[in-house]
Amino acid sequence: WILSRLNATVAEVDALYDDFQFAKLSDVLFHFAWDEVFDWYVELSKTTFMAGGEPAKVSGRVLGEVLDVTLRLLHPIVPFVTETLWTTLTGGESVVIAEWPTDSGFRDAGAEREIETLQQVITEVRRFRADQGLQPGQRVPARLTLDGTALAPHEAAIRQLLRLQPEGEAFAATATLPVAGATVALDLSGTIDVAAERKRLAKDLAAAEKEKAQANAKLGNEAFLAKAPDQVVDKIRTRLAKADEDIARIQAQLERLPEA
Structure with a gap:
């Protein structure tokens, strides 16, 4: 999937150079390097590298090619850093020469969709962990149901990135997250202070409901709407929409909390 995205990025960057859109191509390269290569490909490859064998060698070659091409693409806008990194990585004389x-034309839409699904699962579970106040490195027992999905080959990577340990004999699911056809069941017993978390969320919910009531009161006041500038009314509508989102999010968090 990363080679597919790499070729698409090469094509996009070439088109932007032709149109002299240097700011936009810089943004495209930044997000490809940071978000796709380092945030995802490198992190997902760690379990492969740790396992060793032929898959690790393949991942190493792919990563080498991706870094080589990415540094060459970045060189016109980040010359000195890319020169040092590229010569160190490849042993070549200079990235300048x-x-x-070039875009080889290789695309794999299926692989890209598969990784997008994987990213969705990891992102949703990370968000849930953060909402529950779990520390990033805190390990949680989990049962993954991936049968019938394209995610089964990625179970080791999912567990590694989400800090999920295998379920033990005493495993009891206290939260279940259905995401993208997969199911992630977590045992949070003993990992959070449920009573304190419920109290905190109740306070946040009350604040969001108060914000919603205030926004509704202003938007329901005809005299206010007749005098208020459009930008002020738009800001209040934005506040109302955010309050609705916050209420829905907090209520979902409360429902997912295990019984104290």
Whole structure:
């Protein structure tokens, strides 16, 4: 999937250079390097590297190619750093005289969709963990139901990135998250102070409901609407929409909390 995204990025960057859109191509390269290569490909590859064998060698070669091409793409806008990194990585004489990357035409839409599903699962469970006040490195027992999905080969990576340990004999699911056809059941017993968390969420819910009531009161006041500038009314509508989102989010968090 990363090679598919790499080729698409090469094509996009070439088109932006042709149109002299340097700011936009810089943004495209930044997000590809930071979000796709380092945030996702490198992190997902760690379990493969740790397991060793032929898959680790393949992932290493792919990562090497991706870094090589990415540094060449970045060189015109970040010359000195990319020169140092590229010569260190490849052993080449200089990135200045290296060939400019070309789009090979390789695309794998299926692989890209598969990784997007994986990203969705990891993002949703990370959000839930954060909502429950779990520390990023805190390990939680979990049961993953991935049968019938394209995620089964990625179970080790999912557990590694989400800090999920295998379920033990005493496993008891206290929260179940259905995401993208998969199900992640977590045992949070003993990991959070449920009573304190419920109290905190209740306080946040009350604040969001108060914000909603205040916004509704202003939007329901005809005299206020007749005098208020459009931008002020728009801001209040935005506040109302955010309050609705906050209420829905907090209520969902409360429902997911295990019984104290």
